[in-house]
Amino acid sequence: MASYILKRVAGSILILLLIMVVTFFLMNAVPGSPFLTEKSTPEQIANANAKYGLDKPLYIQLWNYIRNYLKGDLGVSLKMQEGTPVKDIIFHQGKFLLSIKLGLYALLLAIIVGIPLGCLAAYFRGSWLDGALRVITTVGVAIPGFVLAALLLIAFSVKLNIFPTKSGNLPDFKSYVLPVVSLSSYYTCYIAKLMRTSMLDAINQDYIRTARAKGVKTGGIILKHALRNSLIPVITYLGPVTAGIITGSFVIESTFSIPGLGKYFVQCVTSRDYPVIMATTVVLSALVIVMMLVVDIVYKIVDPRITLTAKED
């Protein structure tokens, strides 16, 4: 187990490094300079380049990035908030926290709602409840998050005036509801579908019949025997869910005017603020990669049958 975790952590660091390299070259493949505006003279651009070390050869710039990141220095912003350390922008201005909160609540909602719904559908399979849930989840995975966000916005903010149209810094519970619901809807539905299938699989296994024969109550069977075994596909799906929720937050944040990291990332990509692009990519990727790592380890804990080395294939 320990050696597996070590191996995976090393692999994750390697992937993160690779992402840094790829991001670096992609950023620098954009023609022109981040300092190029209508007014700027070639000298000004050259000065700015020299100031931020952009005049050095690419491999030295890349090495500087990696060295500074290892020291925990994320550089300073070139454009969006010139001169401000990127670390401050991401962590101290609340952007990271906002996105994390939003994503975490969405993830929790997807799990808390999706899993029971899937269990219910499986348990009452063939009934009207199953049918209704199937329709809802099938439609749910076909609606893009931003479309749902906008529709909810029309219905609950514009027409009914229950929730605010702009969630801003998420000051109260009300401002959370719409962003979190629209961010998690796709994943809630997907998890419910996944859960239903795997629960049905589990219910038809022999050990369930054995438990029933022993006289375990239905609730106990579902919770103790079937649920634990049917959770595995859902857990494997949580890695991609994290990535998806982070992605989804880009549009949700701009729909609800939340000044989070996702919205900021899109802005700094278009304005070519190199250090901020790099830092945001690394932070968000690290989040996804750590989540995938955690998922793989939880996977092992939930189902001891899985041998981690065999998973390589």
Place this chain on the structure above:
Amino acid sequence: MKAPFAKFSPFQVDPDKIMETFGIEDGDFSKASDNEKESMVEMHKSISYWKDAWRRFRSNTVSMVALFVFLVCLFFAFIGPYLIPYNYADQYRTSQKLGPFEYSEDEQTARLAEGVGDGFFATALRPGSITALDPGEYYLKSGRTSYVFTLDTLTENVIIVLDKNSAEPLKLYTEDAVKKGAWDNYTVLPCTNTPSENAVRLTLTKKVFPHVFGTDSSGRDLMARTMYGARVSIIIGVVAALIVLVIGSLYGSISGLAGGPVDFVMMRIVELIYSIPEVLIVLLLQVVLKDPLQAWFQAHSETSAFVRAMSDLGAGIVSIFITFAVLYWVTMARIIRGQVLMLKKQEYVTAATALGASNGRIITKHLLPNCIGPLVITTCLQIPSAIFLESFLSFLGLGVSAPMASLGSLCSDALQTITLYPYRLVFPAIVLTIIVLTLNLVGDGLRDALDPRLKK
């Protein structure tokens, strides 16, 4: 004279011996009658793979309905634009910001005149709408012909109807009269054919087609744009899925067939791409590729038809394709590799190898055709995910650029005016959802039909 049976091997049964043992004479053999022949005809025609799959698919009501609805969407996206008189890019200055089934003033007038008959055109003179309408002489210009008529006072809305074919009758109706169909209450105005600089220009309108989805702030018909957007989205989805199909299936089958260290390295690459949060890279790629692509289009569009087609699509869409080619083929590659690992142990592959078939031939002639089920299913399910990605990018302002439209960019445009014109979002959103939904359902149906083992 009995013809001797050729003997090929010592193990071959000797027919003569058999006939002798069972006491059968040559004369016992006779030609089969037609009746007897018929009884030998197979009772059922053998069902081909596709026929069988189609039979299974057909019995799946949900998938059939989804397929039908998807075909309707295809009709809407590809035939629809030819059936309505509006174009996705044309801006109708007088018809801005209309709701569904609303008409601009001009169009209302034209609608009133619709009952007038073919070949007639109409325009309205409303009190207040044209300030210059003091009593006096007026000129009306219609094409090359100009008319002049006198008006005493304009107290009511007036419909002027011109006969296209003859210059003569110029009829003036009150709007009321037109509504009631009381065509007799017209005044024939005196008119001449003198062209004049001061002629009032008549807007000639054909039969008015309603703006079913309304119009946007620049006066573009939203139904035309939605149709066009749906077409763009579907094309993007299909092309992206085909790119994934080609790259993923080749990569997967090479990796699976090669095995050993090659497979190991190739699969590590797949895992690596798999664990990259792709949308971050996609966003970067979109920005990175935009300018170089445009430069490339400009440099080569003269010489190459392919580049010209690409540049018609625009840099945004082409970079979506490139993104798919770089990042999104990994799922397909994994699935096909799994299949190939299973298939390559089959006897026919061994036989082909023994006969000296090259690896390329084995992949294209033996392995991939036998993976047809997973190939079709994964490709079909790839289309909605590509549409999702495209709409996501367009929503962030990175996909297609105006006046081109995709369902995502339409939604994104609509969001800016959502409080005033919510219907602008609703229509493209519904079309987008229906397309993705039906493709998902068709994909599920295909999975059940093509690969019954997977059915749970």
